[in-house]
Amino acid sequence: MSTNTAHSPALPALGILDLRPTLLTATDALADTPVVCPIIPPFDFLPLADRLAELYEMVFPDETEWLDEAIGGWRDDEDVSQAMGRFLERVGRLFPVYEDVWEIDLEGIEWRLFEIPLVPLGYDEWHDEWDGWKEPAPYLLYMSYARRDDDPPDGRAEFAALYPDHLVPRNLEPQRLVTRLRELNLPEPLDALPDLIEMLDHNTGNSWLDTGEMALVEGGGHPPWTAENVAWLAAEWQAAQPVAERAQRLLDWQEQTPVETADKLTAVRDALATAWEELELEEEGVLELELEEEGEDG
Secondary structure, three states: OOOOOOOOOOOOOOOOOOOOOOEEEEEOOOOOOEEEEEOOOOHHHHHHHHHHHHHHHHHOOOOHHHHHHHOOOOOOHHHHHHHHHHHHHHHOOOOOEOOOOOOOOHHHHHHHHOEOOEOOOOOOOOHHHHHHOOOOHHHHHHHHHOOOOOOHHHHHHHHHHHOOOOOOOOOOOHHHHHHHHHHOOOOOOHHHHHHHHHHHOOOOOOHHHHOOHHHHHHOOOOOEOOHHHHHHHHHHHHHHHHHHHHHHHHHHOOOOOHHHHHHHHHHHHHHHHHHHHHHHHHHHHHHHHHHHHHHHHO
16 A cells, blocks of 8 residues: 655655665575565555654664564554554653554554644533533633633633632632632642642643644644654653642542532632632732821822
């Protein structure tokens, strides 16, 4: 099967398309004549094998045995799929990627050789999907939605109807409380609450945590395989991983029964309310001080 691609042809990786090092010579014991046994992939697979070799040399330059294993013995599309899956599984130890290769055809596999099939961990704010997420993510999103300027009456009514037992002050905005919440030294796993708020607000400063799947597509799609992108993604993931793990512990906490979830929401509401009260007191104190200073200047 030949493949058509919009990508530029790959430059040959050293030794991959050179037939001399990729052919084995055996001796026929009866005829005593050399028998050439090809181990290179079939002709239709050569461009993909060459590209996969380039990626191994770029991402895993010290693992030469992986490169030898990667392209040897390909007989059909399934072998190509399995080879690609092994490569992505190894990349997955550096940062999250879609490791499973379901398509057993070359065109379905080929795009992964040119674009990094990364798995973003951020939230896409599609209103109709919030209810399927673990608390307190929907609780915080509905709360923030209720305070937006586009349609606040409907948002407030929806929030009150969904969480009648966990209401908060009308002007409370979770995004403003991140610093205060960190200063409260909340116990685990509640200490991840400010991290989750920043993730929902796309404001962590880390691309793994701030970007959702739809945002990735709308922003131009998956990044190309380059040494710079691989190094940057790996470094970003090292910073993102502990934050993501903390947030996941909070999401998984007390999720077995409705009673447990209600208790979790109560703990979240109380933490938000405490942080909000402290912020209000501080802002009132600052305002009073400014008024006093203005009075003295007058």
